[in-house]
Amino acid sequence: MPGSEAHISVFDHGLLYGDGVFEGIRFYRGRAFRLQAHLQRLMDSAAAIRLTVPYTQDELTQAVADLIEAFAEPDGYLRLIVTRGAGPLGLDPDSCTQPTVIIIADRLSMIDAKQRQQGAHVIIASTRRLPADGLDGRIKSLNYLNNILARIEANQAGADEAILLNQNGYVAEGSADNIFVVRDGHLLTPRPVDGALQGITRGVVMELAAEREIAVTACALTAYDLYTADECFLTGTGAELIPVRDVDGRPLKHCPGPVFSRLSRAFSELIAMESQPR
Numbered sequence: 001m002p003g004s005e006a007h008i009s010v011f012d013h014g015l016l017y018g019d020g021v022f023e024g025i026r027f028y029r030g031r032a033f034r035l036q037a038h039l040q041r042l043m044d045s046a047a048a049i050r051l052t053v054p055y056t057q058d059e060l061t062q063a064v065a066d067l068i069e070a071f072a073e074p075d076g077y078l079r080l081i082v083t084r085g086a087g088p089l090g091l092d093p094d095s096c097t098q099p100t101v102i103i104i105a106d107r108l109s110m111i112d113a114k115q116r117q118q119g120a121h122v123i124i125a126s127t128r129r130l131p132a133d134g135l136d137g138r139i140k141s142l143n144y145l146n147n148i149l150a151r152i153e154a155n156q157a158g159a160d161e162a163i164l165l166n167q168n169g170y171v172a173e174g175s176a177d178n179i180f181v182v183r184d185g186h187l188l189t190p191r192p193v194d195g196a197l198q199g200i201t202r203g204v205v206m207e208l209a210a211e212r213e214i215a216v217t218a219c220a221l222t223a224y225d226l227y228t229a230d231e232c233f234l235t236g237t238g239a240e241l242i243p244v245r246d247v248d249g250r251p252l253k254h255c256p257g258p259v260f261s262r263l264s265r266a267f268s269e270l271i272a273m274e275s276q277p278r
């Protein structure tokens with residue numbers, strides 16, 4: 001149905017308490033990119049918050065295919081949301097009997113072309129990533145206020161993106177993307193235990209690097225590692241791969257650098273291959 005006709009209850013606990021999980025998924029040439037990985041992460045996020053998704057992965061796969069077919073354009077973005085559903089005011093999840101499932105298809109216009117070409121200006125936010133014993137960063141939940149606070153800092157500073165550190169001062173991720181640095185031809189990226197979402201794009205980049213014999217290590221990184229990197233880039237479904245131009249006003253040695261350019265090309269080739277008509 002058109003967005004203007006879609007509605008959910010004001011008593012939905014997804015709205016009232018952020019009680020729910022979601023995925024952002026791209027589709028290219030009518031095919032959802034890495035859909036099964038996204039659905040698996042959705043199921044894992046739901047399991048972690050003891051939310052039963054009322055459809056199987058196969059049923060969701062079919063629903064996504066139907067929606068893409070109904071959408072007017074071959075390329076776009078899907079938002080798949082599962083909330084605890086409507087219930088009485090009061091946060092007890094057991095008071096909600098029927099989860100709400102929403103799938104939205106839309107055009108994507110998150111990143112401007114200039115940022116893609118010239119690289120993003122990023123800052124390190126003073127807002128810290130929530131510790132895993134409060135809310136594990138692997139759960140892709142509807143609670144994004146922490147990330148939004150970081151994003152407000154980026155906006156205030158005139159930057160394109162904010163990087164969050166965790167409680168120990170190690171780099172976690174961007175407000176809506178993962179981060180990689182390149183040092184001596186070696187790729188480094190924060191670990192999920194440091195507060196990095198297990199990004200689907202992050203995983204694809206790691207696969208592409210391994211295939212090209214570019215060493216990748218997931219490890220603890222500090223601001224120093226970003227400031228002194230040869231290259232730095234962001235990855236995410238919306239972002240795809242974006243080179244970073246500077247971090248807190250310190251220009252990176254290369255932007256876009258050779259490792260980024262190689263992986264970015266490989267990423268585009270992979271999308272073209274995986275979105276070929278069957």
Ligand SMILES: Cc1ncc(COP(=O)(O)O)c(C=O)c1O
Pocket residue numbers: 024147173174175176177178197198199200201202235236237238
């Ligand atoms: C906080 C956060 N980190 C990382 C990512 C990148 O993950 P993915 O590549 O699966 O889109 C996202 C994107 O949704 C995100 O919201």
